[in-house]
Amino acid sequence: MTTAVGDVAATDVDTHCPYCALQCGMTLRVGSGALPEVVERAFPVNRGALCGKGRTSAEVLSGAVRLSEPLVRDADGQLRAASWQEALDRVAEGLLRARARHGRDAVAVFGGGGLTNEKAYALGKFARVALRTSQIDYNGRFCMSSAAMAQNRAFGLDRGLPFPLADVARTGCVILVGSNLADTMPPALRWLTELKENGGTLIVVDPRRTRTAEQADLHLQPRPGTDLALALGLLHLVVTEGRLDEEFIASRTSGWEETLPGVMAHWPELVERITGVPVPQLRRAVAMFCDAPESIVLTARGPEQQSKGTDTVGAWINLCLATGRAGRPLSGYGCLTGQGNGQGGREHGQKADQLPGYRKLDDPAARAYVAGVWGVDPQDLPGPGRSAYELLDALGRDIKALLVMGSNPVVSAPRAGHVTERLAALDFLAVCDVVLSETAQLADVVLPVTQWAEETGTTTNLEGRVILRRKAIDPPAGVRSDLEVISGLAARLGWENSFPADPEEVFTELRQASAGGPADYSGITYDRIAASDGVFWPCPAPETEPGSDTATGAGPGTEPAAGAETAEDGTPRLFLQRFATPDGRARFAPVEHRPAAEEPSAEYPYYLTTGRVLAQYQSGAQTRRVRELNDAAPGPFVQLHPRLAEKLGVADGDRLAVTSRRGRAVAPARVSAAIRPDTVFMPFHWPGEGRANTLTNPALDPASRMPEFKVCAVRVERA
Numbered sequence: 001m002t003t004a005v006g007d008v009a010a011t012d013v014d015t016h017c018p019y020c021a022l023q024c025g026m027t028l029r030v031g032s033g034a035l036p037e038v039v040e041r042a043f044p045v046n047r048g049a050l051c052g053k054g055r056t057s058a059e060v061l062s063g064a065v066r067l068s069e070p071l072v073r074d075a076d077g078q079l080r081a082a083s084w085q086e087a088l089d090r091v092a093e094g095l096l097r098a099r100a101r102h103g104r105d106a107v108a109v110f111g112g113g114g115l116t117n118e119k120a121y122a123l124g125k126f127a128r129v130a131l132r133t134s135q136i137d138y139n140g141r142f143c144m145s146s147a148a149m150a151q152n153r154a155f156g157l158d159r160g161l162p163f164p165l166a167d168v169a170r171t172g173c174v175i176l177v178g179s180n181l182a183d184t185m186p187p188a189l190r191w192l193t194e195l196k197e198n199g200g201t202l203i204v205v206d207p208r209r210t211r212t213a214e215q216a217d218l219h220l221q222p223r224p225g226t227d228l229a230l231a232l233g234l235l236h237l238v239v240t241e242g243r244l245d246e247e248f249i250a251s252r253t254s255g256w257e258e259t260l261p262g263v264m265a266h267w268p269e270l271v272e273r274i275t276g277v278p279v280p281q282l283r284r285a286v287a288m289f290c291d292a293p294e295s296i297v298l299t300a301r302g303p304e305q306q307s308k309g310t311d312t313v314g315a316w317i318n319l320c321l322a323t324g325r326a327g328r329p330l331s332g333y334g335c336l337t338g339q340g341n342g343q344g345g346r347e348h349g350q351k352a353d354q355l356p357g358y359r360k361l362d363d364p365a366a367r368a369y370v371a372g373v374w375g376v377d378p379q380d381l382p383g384p385g386r387s388a389y390e391l392l393d394a395l396g397r398d399i400k401a402l403l404v405m406g407s408n409p410v411v412s413a414p415r416a417g418h419v420t421e422r423l424a425a426l427d428f429l430a431v432c433d434v435v436l437s438e439t440a441q442l443a444d445v446v447l448p449v450t451q452w453a454e455e456t457g458t459t460t461n462l463e464g465r466v467i468l469r470r471k472a473i474d475p476p477a478g479v480r481s482d483l484e485v486i487s488g489l490a491a492r493l494g495w496e497n498s499f500p501a502d503p504e505e506v507f508t509e510l511r512q513a514s515a516g517g518p519a520d521y522s523g524i525t526y527d528r529i530a531a532s533d534g535v536f537w538p539c540p541a542p543e544t545e546p547g548s549d550t551a552t553g554a555g556p557g558t559e560p561a562a563g564a565e566t567a568e569d570g571t572p573r574l575f576l577q578r579f580a581t582p583d584g585r586a587r588f589a590p591v592e593h594r595p596a597a598e599e600p601s602a603e604y605p606y607y608l609t610t611g612r613v614l615a616q617y618q619s620g621a622q623t624r625r626v627r628e629l630n631d632a633a634p635g636p637f638v639q640l641h642p643r644l645a646e647k648l649g650v651a652d653g654d655r656l657a658v659t660s661r662r663g664r665a666v667a668p669a670r671v672s673a674a675i676r677p678d679t680v681f682m683p684f685h686w687p688g689e690g691r692a693n694t695l696t697n698p699a700l701d702p703a704s705r706m707p708e709f710k711v712c713a714v715r716v717e718r719a
């Protein structure tokens with residue numbers, strides 16, 4: 001659309017924010033200025049609102065902060081500019097040399113949940129077909145993998161929210177477990193405000209009194225790492241207070257008998273001892289949750305990034321199932337997925353155990369189907385590989401060469417000092433990025449790539465809504481898209497025509513590869529997305545009218561096209577008739593509480609927990625380069641309670657040394673009564689001496705392989 005802005009003609013392009021999983025709608029106004037202007041636009045999840053990160057996102061397009069030509073490391077150890085020809089040749093050589101000397105699994109790929117569906121799909125195919133390595137995983141393993149595992153176990157399907165976000169405003173009670181969405185998804189806070197305006201209630205579970213917790217009718221403030229006991233304790237009260245939905249348990253679930261003993265073993269006084277949450281608050285939470293005609297539990301990284309994250313989410317799902325709060329309108333469990341394409345990025349094959357369409361790599365039928373789409377022998381597809389931290393830990397050992405696309409593990413991986421050493425021990429490291437991230441600084445070759453406004457592609461937001469980011473401007477001359485990089489490398493590895501660089505062509509292939517899988521995109525086209533506010537998967541291609549774009553695809557037990565705010569396309573609500581398990585029943589998780597991998601001790605007497613602040617995004621690679629955001633959140637800090645500060649003899653702003661079994665970090669104290677006195681909090685957005693991940697514990701959840709970012713034991717003293 002062309003509009004007049006002042007005297008100058010400008011073109012408006014509707015697209016979406018490059019950052020978090022809310023994928024707020026925005027319009028880019030392209031005029032005579034050097035950078036496009038971000039303009040608010042009505043879209044169902046954000047209804048016009050944008051946070052500061054989205055509002056300033058166009059600044060990262062500036063040549064002043066981004067990479068504009070490939071870099072290669074010379075014999076003298078310095079990075080210097082190079083042609084694309086030379087850079088891609090060097091990458092192909094580096095990967096092939098490692099393969100020739102040490103075998104296929106000596107070459108690894110590390111992807112990202114910020115990559116579009118097309119990129120995530122192409123990257124997974126590149127690893128399996130062109131490299132034939134099993135060694136691929138991605139940063140989403142650090143994000144929502146525990147919730148994904150728990151949802152697959154309980155419901156037979158993992159779509160972050162099985163309902164549109166707007167449903168949150170119309171239910172009766174929401175329990176928000178370990179989400180600080182006032183800072184991490186600010187426009188979503190409005191749905192909670194509306195919930196309260198509609199007479200609903202909000203319970204927030206967080207060891208800190210965050211801006212989100214301040215909105216709550218009830219704030220439960222447990223010790224870090226005790227959410228599993230808390231959920232079991234609430235369910236115990238549901239049982240003893242006669243609040244079970246026996247009818248629902250009998251007709252729509254399985255496994256209750258096996259689950260009940262674990263629940264009964266967590267009586268209220270014990271749960272108070274473990275969690276620190278007083279029994280009367282537990283009772284009040286149960287009353288609020290069960291008195292409401294409908295209710296919803298939402299989890300985010302707080303309960304999930306634990307070495308028992310899968311069981312913990314399972315316990316919260318149990319609470320929903322036992323009270324009949326699942327598979328019904330306006331009731332259910334949902335996970336607030338984090339990254340821009342955190343949902344789609346986990347569906348199309350960059351995960352160690354997975355093929356496109358959320359198929360399993362160890363399923364012979366799935367292998368045969370996808371191998372058919374790819375034109376290869378199923379026997380030639382590698383098996384499942386290692387999880388993200390295990391892969392990083394193996395660098396320089398049995399993995400000799402690594403390609404990173406869309407992650408900055410030097411800042412964001414657990415036990416980051418060790419991970420940095422492992423990266424340095426590689427024979428060859430290539431990084432595709434938009435900026436010279438801390439990880440790119442270690443690379444042998446850095447490939448500069450285009451950004452969201454300069455390329456077209458789809459992402460799938462936290463609701464499972466597949467949306468289209470449209471190209472608004474041309475990229476600078478020296479950069480190429482990730483798809484062009486993959487295509488160029490594949491050609492050098494002998495796969496000339498199998499890796500198209502055109503996003504729509506890749507999406508067409510993805511649709512075919514996903515057809516019949518749990519995350520079926522075969523009925524979704526760019527045109528269909530463009531004609532709506534996005535399309536919710538599953539969305540199989542209409543069988544009756546080939547080529548028709550109008551039929552509504554819907555999976556089993558789902559509700560097609562129920563209108564909430566707008567006419568919804570695809571399958572906005574899942575599980576209303578049946579769950580996606582073989583027998584259609586949701587499965588209870590028979591779980592018991594266990595301590596964190598590391599609990600406080602005499603030497604390390606406090607809990608450290610980590611997370612985010614409003615103005616920085618993730619490893620900060622992008623947002624630390626935006627002046628307004630950097631002014632708002634210029635550096636790391638250690639949040640601690642006034643009583644702890646007094647005990648340690650420190651004042652606000654004093655430099656604190658925080659030490660764990662893995663290392664020492666130094667950052668200024670931020671004294672605040674909003675945190676438990678036994679816990680300190682650090683945001684993880686910065687490299688250097690204040691890097692929170694120097695301290696964190698890579699203890700893994702046995703099922704999801706999620707590291708324990710949210711709990712470890714530390715000593716705190718004046719630096």
Ligand SMILES: Nc1nc2c(c(=O)[nH]1)N[C@H]1C(S)=C(S)[C@@H](COP(=O)(O)OP(=O)(O)OC[C@H]3O[C@@H](n4cnc5c(=O)[nH]c(N)nc54)[C@H](O)[C@@H]3O)O[C@H]1N2
Pocket residue numbers: 020021143177178179180181183184185205206207208210223224225226227300301302303337338339340609610611612613614615616617618619681710711
């Ligand atoms: N501003 C900003 N927004 C973002 C991002 C960002 O980096 N910056 N990242 C995006 C991504 S990828 C993600 S995954 C999401 C994450 O979104 P959130 O999950 O909301 O973010 P976190 O700050 O990691 O953690 C949320 C809360 O968990 C609490 N917590 C810590 N330990 C525990 C515990 O043991 N139990 C419980 N119940 N709570 C605990 C913390 O105090 C914190 O307030 O945000 C997305 N949005």
Ligand SMILES: Nc1nc2c(c(=O)[nH]1)N[C@H]1C(S)=C(S)[C@@H](COP(=O)(O)OP(=O)(O)OC[C@H]3O[C@@H](n4cnc5c(=O)[nH]c(N)nc54)[C@H](O)[C@@H]3O)O[C@H]1N2
Pocket residue numbers: 112113114115116139140142143144301305338339405406407408409411412413414432433434435437449450451482610611612617618619620621622684692693696709
């Ligand atoms: N202590 C602690 N650590 C954590 C967490 C925590 O709560 N506490 N949270 C974890 C979570 S939930 C997450 S999601 C991870 C995230 O951590 P990271 O994986 O480091 O995420 P980002 O900082 O978003 O890194 C993305 C990188 O890719 C680049 N990039 C952006 N878009 C593109 C693209 O389209 N193509 C390419 N090639 N590059 C691109 C960016 O410039 C950036 O350098 O951190 C995890 N680490």
Ligand code: SF4
Pocket residue numbers: 017018019020021022023024046049050051052053054055184185186187
């Ligand atoms: S909430 Fe997330 S998607 Fe929306 S503007 Fe902010 S960073 Fe972008």
Ligand SMILES: [Mo]
Pocket residue numbers: 142143144338339
């Ligand atoms: Mo995340």
